[in-house]
Amino acid sequence: MSTEPRAGRPKASSRENIAEAACELFLEQGYEQTSIVDIANRAGVSRSSFFNYFGSKxxxxxAGLDERLAGFEDGLASDDGMDAATAVRREAEAIAAGFAPDSLALGIVNAAAMGIEAEYERDAALRRARIxxxxxxxxxxxxxxxxxxxVAGAAWGGAVLAAVEAWAHDGAGRTSLSRFLARAAEAASAVRTRPAGEVRQLRVVAGAADFDEALAFYxxxxxxxxxxxxxxxxxxxxxxxxAGRATLELANPAQVAFIDRVETDGDAPSDAIRVAFEVDDxxxxxxxxxxxxxxxxxxxxETPWRSLNARLRGPAGLQLTLFQELGDA
Structure with missing residues (x-):
């Protein structure tokens, strides 16, 4: 007799077995009535083995979505020079890449039968806030x-969870999460992150006799x-x-004089146009x-409004203010 294993469905991992056992018990006897010991016994593992894969019921x-949300957070924490709206959309849509039906999709569809409706709403709110x-x-x-x-962040939190819920109710095994997340992303992207107005960009144009010097400096x-x-x-x-966010600051003569007293010793009066850059240090x-x-x-x-200001004369003849926001005292 051959001892070779028969071809067929791959053996499920311990994590998958535990999740399947937990969902069976949630459906049979309810979420609140199911203990971690019950889940471990049904899955044929020890209680400590359960905690090797999951921190709680x-x-x-x-767990599957949380792993992807960690990737979402890591992706947005690293500034790669990309426009913020583009970066958020890219990382949000990456959540769906290869996402297969799992316990969450089953739980969403069977929330009432499992008795997890209140639990789900609390946990979903935490994930929306995290996003x-x-x-x-x-x-x-x-x-x-x-x-x-x-406001835009809240829109994206709602968009991701709404897409997951729609995907689950549509039959997660029949379609991909990417389809729903792309639709949700369109709605979230419509939330503006800049004030609406006729002017799309503020650009300061400076003539530089020594172009290479000015370019290297700025x-x-x-x-x-x-x-x-x-x-x-x-x-x-x-x-x-x-230069990041652009604004136009208009000041009357009294304000210009006040700024000069705060920012200088009175020996470097403001030009008619002075360029200010917010920096970290x-x-x-x-x-x-x-x-x-x-x-x-x-x-x-330090200024009375809790910023750290300095004034310089840079290449191309520009008078510069460098300022660092110090936050609340």
Missing amino acids: SDVLW ARAAAARFTRGGADRVSAE RDVVGMPQAEAYEAEGGARVAILD TASVVSRAVDGGAVLEASPR
């Missing part, structure tokens, strides 16, 4: 104001990535650098800027 349902926090943080770093970032020393660059006949050159950027050829007009000092 609810993790049996959520929202990661997305809002990415939108904020991309230049969105706090309110817009929070791109490499100050730290603005080059977004576009063009050349034309006659040696014409232009580079467009990404004013002192270090000032040091690099001076080493890179800028002239220091006023050393870093």
Whole structure:
């Protein structure tokens, strides 16, 4: 007699066996009435083996999605120069890649029979908030104001969970989560992360006699990535650098005088147009800027509104303010 194993369905992993046993028990006797010992006994493993794969009963349902949400958070935590809206959508849609029907889909469809309706709503709210926090943080770093970032983050949290629920109820085994998540992403993407207005972009145009010096300073020393660059006949050159969020600050003469008193010792009055850059560390950027050829007009000092400001004269004749937001006292 041959001892070779017969071909057929691959043997399920211990994790899959435990999840299957748990779902069977949830359907048979209810979620609250099912203990971890019950699940371990049904799956034929020890209680400690259960905790090798799951931290709690609810993790049996959520573990697969939680792994993907960890990837979503990691992907958004690393700034790769991509537009924030594009990055959030890319990472959200990646959640669906290869996502197979699992215990969560079964639980969503059979929530009433399993007695997990209240439990599911609590756990789903935690995942929505988790997605929202990661997305809002990415939108904020991309230049969105706090309110817009929070609203957009909440939209993405709702979109992902709505897609998962629609996928489960449609029959998770018959279609892919990607289809539903793409539709949900369209709805979430419609939430603006910047104030609406006629002006789409603020761009400061500076003529630089020494183009290479100015480009090296603002791109490499100050730290603005080059977004576009063009050349034309006659040696014409232009580079467009990404400065993050753009705003236009209008100040009357009294405010200009007040700023000059706060930001300088009175010996470096404001030009008619002064360019301000928000940075993470004013002192270090000032040091690099001076080493890179800028002239220091006023050393870093804390303002009454909790920012750390310094004033310099940079290449192309631009008067610069570098400021670091210090947050609440």
